[in-house]
Amino acid sequence: MIQEAGETSLTSDIRFEHVSKSFGRRRILDDINLLLPAGTTTCLIGPSGSGKTTLLRCVNRLETPDSGRIFVGAIEVTDPHIPLSQVRSEIGIVFQNFNLFPHLSAADNVSLGPRVVRKLPQSEATEEALRQLERVGLGQFAASRPLQLSGGQQQRVAIARALAMKPRALLFDEPTSALDPELVHEVLEVMEDLSREEITLIVATHEMRFAQRVADNVVFLDGGQIVEQGPPQQVLTSPTSTRLKSFLSRVNL
Numbered sequence: 001m002i003q004e005a006g007e008t009s010l011t012s013d014i015r016f017e018h019v020s021k022s023f024g025r026r027r028i029l030d031d032i033n034l035l036l037p038a039g040t041t042t043c044l045i046g047p048s049g050s051g052k053t054t055l056l057r058c059v060n061r062l063e064t065p066d067s068g069r070i071f072v073g074a075i076e077v078t079d080p081h082i083p084l085s086q087v088r089s090e091i092g093i094v095f096q097n098f099n100l101f102p103h104l105s106a107a108d109n110v111s112l113g114p115r116v117v118r119k120l121p122q123s124e125a126t127e128e129a130l131r132q133l134e135r136v137g138l139g140q141f142a143a144s145r146p147l148q149l150s151g152g153q154q155q156r157v158a159i160a161r162a163l164a165m166k167p168r169a170l171l172f173d174e175p176t177s178a179l180d181p182e183l184v185h186e187v188l189e190v191m192e193d194l195s196r197e198e199i200t201l202i203v204a205t206h207e208m209r210f211a212q213r214v215a216d217n218v219v220f221l222d223g224g225q226i227v228e229q230g231p232p233q234q235v236l237t238s239p240t241s242t243r244l245k246s247f248l249s250r251v252n253l
Contacts, residue, residue: 011198012073012168013038014059019068021054021224028054030224032068036202036217041195043211043232044204046221047247052204055221056171059202060091072168089117092162093171096178098154100146100161106133107142110161118165125164132160136190152183156190169200176207208251212236220244 014036021029029051036042044052057063059070061077061084070078077087100109110129114120120128133139136156146154155175162170172191176184188210195201195214205211211218211232218235220228222243228235239245 011038011200012075013071014169014200014202015071016055017069017071019055019058019065019070021051021058021063021065028224029058029065032224032226034219034226034229036200038073038200039198040216041201041203041214042217042219043215044202044219044221045206045208045211045247046227050221051224052221053173056093056173056202056204059169059171060088060093062093085117089113089165090168091171092165092167092169093173094155094158094162094175096174098146098151098158098178100154100157102146105143105145106138106149106157106160109146109157110164113161113165128164129160132164133157135163136160137186150183151179152186155179155187159187159190159194163194167199169202170194172201172203172205174204174206176205206251208236208248220247222247 016032016034019029019032020027032055044055046052054063058065059077065078069076072091075082077091101112104112107126107129110132111125114125114128115122130139130142133142136159138153138156138160141149141153146157149157175191176187179187188207191203192214215232217229218232219226220235227241228239228244235244236248239248
């Protein structure tokens, strides 16, 4: 068990030890070793196909590494004896395309996990849902269904849904890539607010200015390998590798 029911959630560091993953003959992750301290924000950057999404999906076992181990705090989440439901209840993930239930209201989308997984009574789950919707600036839209909301609002509901599970860590997989440009800022503002709280965040992103402003640590992946990592002022403004220099020359900072 990662955490007993009813126990207060604690933020945790995340550690990757020699993590590799292939799909067929293609090596997606190649011997990843990485330590992300508790309560910090890490931005994963790199070209499409570099391994960012696969790395995130291995943390909550949406993908299983071929080799290596991943720890959240003292718990090895890659241990096959730990139930998947337990891992995923402790490690929230926000996807590119929201993944909301269209027939449920915003409040019901957010309260579903606490009711089903954490076994909260309906009244407590609804109260938690309303609290998290307020937290992301959507309290007045609690009764709205996803199709009544903008893309940015839907993504904020998805963030509230992840937060309602009281996760030890929160993963973001290109959370703004499906949004119209004018809606991106409202999601990034919520994420920036979260970065100031005691929660471990990992963000796969192409938003370089966000990474420069918010991240404690930036990791540049290419070809499934970590090419450079460090604070944003080092990685984004003083890159040392040819591959990172080439990548940054093609994006806006």
